[in-house]
Amino acid sequence: MAIDARHVTKTFANFPALRDVSLRVDDGELIALLGPSGSGKTTLLRIIAGLDSPDVNSKTEVLVNGDDISRQPASQRRVGFVFQHYALFRHMTVFENVAFGLRVRPRKQRLPERDLRHKVNELLELIQLVRWSSHYPSQLSGGQRQRVALARALAIEPTVLLLDEPFGALDAKVRQELRRWLRTLHQRIPVTSVLVTHDQEEALEVADRVVIMNQGRIEQSGTPDEVFHHPVSEFVVTFLGNVNLFHGRGDSDRTARVFVRPHELEIERQPRNGNAVAARIVRIQSAGPVVRVELSRAESTVEEDSAINVELTHDQYRSLALKSGETVFVKARDARVFVNGTN
Amino acid sequence: MAEKGWVRTALILVAAGFVGLLILLPVIAVFTEALRKGLGFYIKSITDPLAFSALRLTLLTAAVSVAANLVFGIMASWLIAKFNFPGRSLLLSLIDIPFAVSPVISGLVFVLVFGAQGWFGNSLTDHGIQIIFAPPGIILATMFVTFPFIARELIPLMQEQGSDEEEAAVLLGASGWQTFWRVTLPNTRWALVYGIVLANARSMGEFGAVSVVSGHIRGRTNTLPLHVEILYNEYNFSAAFAVASLLTLLAVVTLVLKAALEWKIRVEERHEPWP
Numbered sequence: 128m129a130i131d132a133r134h135v136t137k138t139f140a141n142f143p144a145l146r147d148v149s150l151r152v153d154d155g156e157l158i159a160l161l162g163p164s165g166s167g168k169t170t171l172l173r174i175i176a177g178l179d180s181p182d183v184n185s186k187t188e189v190l191v192n193g194d195d196i197s198r199q200p201a202s203q204r205r206v207g208f209v210f211q212h213y214a215l216f217r218h219m220t221v222f223e224n225v226a227f228g229l230r231v232r233p234r235k236q237r238l239p240e241r242d243l244r245h246k247v248n249e250l251l252e253l254i255q256l257v258r259w260s261s262h263y264p265s266q267l268s269g270g271q272r273q274r275v276a277l278a279r280a281l282a283i284e285p286t287v288l289l290l291d292e293p294f295g296a297l298d299a300k301v302r303q304e305l306r307r308w309l310r311t312l313h314q315r316i317p318v319t320s321v322l323v324t325h326d327q328e329e330a331l332e333v334a335d336r337v338v339i340m341n342q343g344r345i346e347q348s349g350t351p352d353e354v355f356h357h358p359v360s361e362f363v364v365t366f367l368g369n370v371n372l373f374h375g376r377g378d379s380d381r382t383a384r385v386f387v388r389p390h391e392l393e394i395e396r397q398p399r400n401g402n403a404v405a406a407r408i409v410r411i412q413s414a415g416p417v418v419r420v421e422l423s424r425a426e427s428t429v430e431e432d433s434a435i436n437v438e439l440t441h442d443q444y445r446s447l448a449l450k451s452g453e454t455v456f457v458k459a460r461d462a463r464v465f466v467n468g469t470n
Numbered sequence: 471m472a473e474k475g476w477v478r479t480a481l482i483l484v485a486a487g488f489v490g491l492l493i494l495l496p497v498i499a500v501f502t503e504a505l506r507k508g509l510g511f512y513i514k515s516i517t518d519p520l521a522f523s524a525l526r527l528t529l530l531t532a533a534v535s536v537a538a539n540l541v542f543g544i545m546a547s548w549l550i551a552k553f554n555f556p557g558r559s560l561l562l563s564l565i566d567i568p569f570a571v572s573p574v575i576s577g578l579v580f581v582l583v584f585g586a587q588g589w590f591g592n593s594l595t596d597h598g599i600q601i602i603f604a605p606p607g608i609i610l611a612t613m614f615v616t617f618p619f620i621a622r623e624l625i626p627l628m629q630e631q632g633s634d635e636e637e638a639a640v641l642l643g644a645s646g647w648q649t650f651w652r653v654t655l656p657n658t659r660w661a662l663v664y665g666i667v668l669a670n671a672r673s674m675g676e677f678g679a680v681s682v683v684s685g686h687i688r689g690r691t692n693t694l695p696l697h698v699e700i701l702y703n704e705y706n707f708s709a710a711f712a713v714a715s716l717l718t719l720l721a722v723v724t725l726v727l728k729a730a731l732e733w734k735i736r737v738e739e740r741h742e743p744w745p
Contacts, residue, residue, distance in 0.1 A: 176641060177641075178637055178640075178641070200640075201637075201640050201641055202640045202641070202643050202644060202645060203643075204641075205643070206641055207641075208637075208638065208641045210634055210637075210638065212634060214634035214635050214637065214638040215635075215638075216635055216638075216639070216652075216653055216657075217635070217657060218656045218657055218659075227639065227642050227644070227652075228642035228643055231639070231642060231643050231644040231645070231648045231652070232643060276638075279638075279642065280641075280642075282642075283642055283643060
C-alpha cells in the first residue's frame with residue numbers, strides 16, 4: 128500500500144531533525160532513505176511507524192493507502208518494522224518470536240493454534256530457518272537473527288515494511304548476501320518497503336528509488352541511475368561515493384567546482400591537451416577488481432585536496448606500466464560542474 | 471596464569487579464612503549456643519507461644535512488604551527505565567532514600583507521622599485505627615526500609631536492555647499490558663528473583679526501624695529479631711540463640727527456594743548461562 132507522508136516536521140530540543148519533509152512511496156515500491164547520521168532518515172521512519180510523534184504544531188500527515196494514520200497508536204498501524212539490532216525477544220524461541228504478532232491479536236481475531244503453526248512454519252521456510260525453530264536468538268548468527276526479525280514483521284501481514292539500517296550490524300559478506308536475499312524476497316512478496324541506510328552501495332543496489340536526505344531535508348529523489356549520474360547538488364555527489372574536487376578556471380568571477388569520480392579520470396604519460404593536471408604517483412593498490420592509484424598534484428589551491436584518486440582497469444594499468452614516484456598527467460573524461468553549490 | 475603456585479594458595483587461604491571467620495563461624499556459633507542446654511530446651515524455646523507469635527508476625531511482615539515492594543518496585547523501575555518524564559531523576563533519588571538514612575530515623579519518621587501525638591494521630595485515633603505500636607506500623611516501616619531492593623536490581627537491567635523489544639512488541643500489535651507481561655517482565659526475571667531474595671532477607675531481619683515502631687509488646691508486636699533481643703537482654707542466652715537459629719533457618723529456606731527457582735529457569739532456557 129502506498130505511503131504518503133506530508134509536511135513531516137520534528138524538532139528534538141531545538142535540533143531540527145526533519146524540516147517539512149514530504150515523501151511518497153508507491154504501492155509495492157522499495158525505496159532507500161539514504162543519508163549521513165543525523166540527516167533525519169531514521170526519525171522519518173519512526174514517525175511513519177508511530178514510534179515517534181511529529182511536532183505538535185506541524186501540519187504533518189501520514190497516509191497509508193489513503194487513510195490518515197497519524198492519530199493511530201503504533202500498535203494499531205500494522206506496520207512491519209525491522210530494527211538494526213534485531214530486537215528479537217530474547218526469552219522466546221525463533222518460533223515464538225515469529226508467532227508473537229499472531230498471539231497478541233484480540234481474542235476474536237486470533238488464529239486457531241493449528242493455523243497459527245502452519246503460518247509460522249511457512250514463514251520459517253521462507254527464511255530457511257525451519258530447523259532452528261526451537262532455538263533462542265542468542266544461539267543464532269547475526270544474519271539468521273535479522274531473517275527471523277523479518278519473518279516476525281511479515282507475520283502480521285503488514286501494510287508497509289520499514290527497515291531501519293537492517294544490515295548495519297552485520298559483517299560485509301553476510302550483508303551482501305542479505306541484500307540480494309531481501310531483493311528476491313521483495314519480488315516474491317511485493318510489500319511497500321522503506322529501507323533506511325547510510326551505505327550508498329546498499330541503497331543503489333537494493334532500492335527501486337533512492338531518496339537522499341541531508342540535514343532534515345530531502346536532497347534528491349530518483350532511481351539509482353538518476354541520482355548517481357545526475358546528482359542535483361554537491362552533497363549528493365560527495366555522498367554517493369568517492370569523488371575528486373577540482374576548481375575550474377571559471378568564466379568571470381564565479382568559481383566553478385568540478386567533481387570527478389575516480390573511474391572517470393585517465394592517466395597519460397604526456398599531456399595531449401591543456402586540461403591535464405600534473406601529479407606524482409604516491410601509492411598503487413592493484414589487489415582488487417580495479418587498480419587504485421593515489422596521486423599528489425603538483426599545484427593545488429587552498430580548497431582543493433592535493434590528493435587525487437584514480438581507478439584504472441588492470442589492462443590500462445599494465446599498458447601504462449606505472450610506478451610509484453613517477454610524475455604523470457591526469458585528465459577527466461567526464462565531470463559534474465557546480466557553480467555556487469548547484470549545477 | 472603466571473602467578474606462582476604459593477601466591478594462589480595464599481590468596482585462596484585468605485579468602486577462605488575471611489568467609490570462615492565472618493560467615494561460617496557465626497552460623498556455627500548460633501547453633502552451638504542454641505543447643506547448649508540440650509535439644510529439649512531448644513525445642514521448648516522455639517515452640518514457646520511468644521516465639522511462635524514473633525515468627526508469625528515476621529512471616530506476615532515479610533510476605534506483605536515483599537509483595538507490595540514487588541508491585542511498586544516493578545512499576546517504578548519500568549517508569550524510570552523505559553520512559554523519559556519530568557521528575558524522573560527525582561524519583562530515582564527518592565528510591566534511594568531508605569538506603570541513605572539510618573533505619574532508626576525511618577522508624578522515628580513513622581512515629582512522628584502516624585503516632586498518637588503525630589500529624590495524623592488524632593484522625594487515626596478517631597477512626598479506631600492504630601498503626602504505631604501495632605503490626606501495620608511494623609509492616610510500613612519494613613516496606614520503607616526494603617523499598618530499594620527490587621527497584622535497584624531491576625532499573626540497571628531494564629536500562630541496559632533498552633526499549634527495542636518493547637517497541638517491536640507494540641508494532642506487532644501488542645497492547646501495553648501484553649508488552650509488559652510478555653516481554654518486559656520475562657526479560658527481567660533473574661534480577662527479579664535476586665531483588666525478591668534480598669528484600670525478603672532484609673524484611674525478616676530488619677531491626678532498627680521495626681524496633682522504634684513496634685513498642686515491644688510481647689506476643690503482639692514482637693518480630694523475631696526483637697524477640698531475640700529481649701531474650702538476650704534477659705540473659706536467657708540459649709533461648710535467644712534458639713530463636714536466632716530460627717531466623718537463620720528462614721534465611722536458608724529462602725536461599726534454597728532461590729536456588730530451586732534458578733534451576734527451574736535455567737532448565738527452561740538452557741542456553742542462557744547466569745549471569
